[in-house]
Amino acid sequence: xxxxxxxxxxxxxxxxxxxxxxxxxxxxxxxxxxxxxxxxxxxxxxxxxxxxxxxxxxxxxxxxxxxxxxxxxxxxxxxxxxxxxxxxxxxxxxxxxxxxxxxxxxxxxxxxxxxxxxxxxxxxxxxxxxxxxxxxxxxxxxxxxxxxxxxxxx
Numbered sequence: 001x002x003x004x005x006x007x008x009x010x011x012x013x014x015x016x017x018x019x020x021x022x023x024x025x026x027x028x029x030x031x032x033x034x035x036x037x038x039x040x041x042x043x044x045x046x047x048x049x050x051x052x053x054x055x056x057x058x059x060x061x062x063x064x065x066x067x068x069x070x071x072x073x074x075x076x077x078x079x080x081x082x083x084x085x086x087x088x089x090x091x092x093x094x095x096x097x098x099x100x101x102x103x104x105x106x107x108x109x110x111x112x113x114x115x116x117x118x119x120x121x122x123x124x125x126x127x128x129x130x131x132x133x134x135x136x137x138x139x140x141x142x143x144x145x146x147x148x149x150x151x152x153x154x
Contacts, residue, residue, distance in 0.1 A: 005048055005049075008034070009036055009050065009065065010051070011053075018083070021083055025051060027144065027147075028148055028151070029150065039068055044075070049081070049109075050078065052080060052081070053084055054084060055085050056086035061096065061097045069100040080109070082098055086115070109154060110149060114142065
């Protein structure tokens with residue numbers, strides 16, 4: 001982005017699936033990536049576009065990201081996008097975060113999700129995990145294409 005400043009707030013816990021997507025997005029957007037614990041509200045005015053992303057846990061984004069969104073100050077049409085990695089693809093899993101951000105005045109200009117490797121509980125022992133080698137090169141390229149759309153919309 002030429003004159004715009006972009007911040008990506010990402011938590012990626014188990015296999016760094018979501019962080020790989022955040023890096024692809026950041027490369028295209030010339031964005032800074034931070035964890036929710038590193039966020040400082042006073043810096044928000046420095047950014048024109050904010051990305052919020054994590055893996056999906058029990059049908060929602062990571063609790064640290066949801067908590068951060070709940071604690072944000074109300075904005076006036078601050079532009080944002082949401083992204084995630086998960087075992088199954090369903091943007092409906094973005095609903096809790098999206099609703100929270102919109103209630104705080106954020107304008108959600110896009111959502112991206114892709115599959116991520118998961119080997120917890122029974123899947124580790126019985127199946128060896130799900131979505132092996134994901135996100136892959138195609139997923140990262142799709143994330144970059146998504147980022148270019150975010151540039152156009154912001």
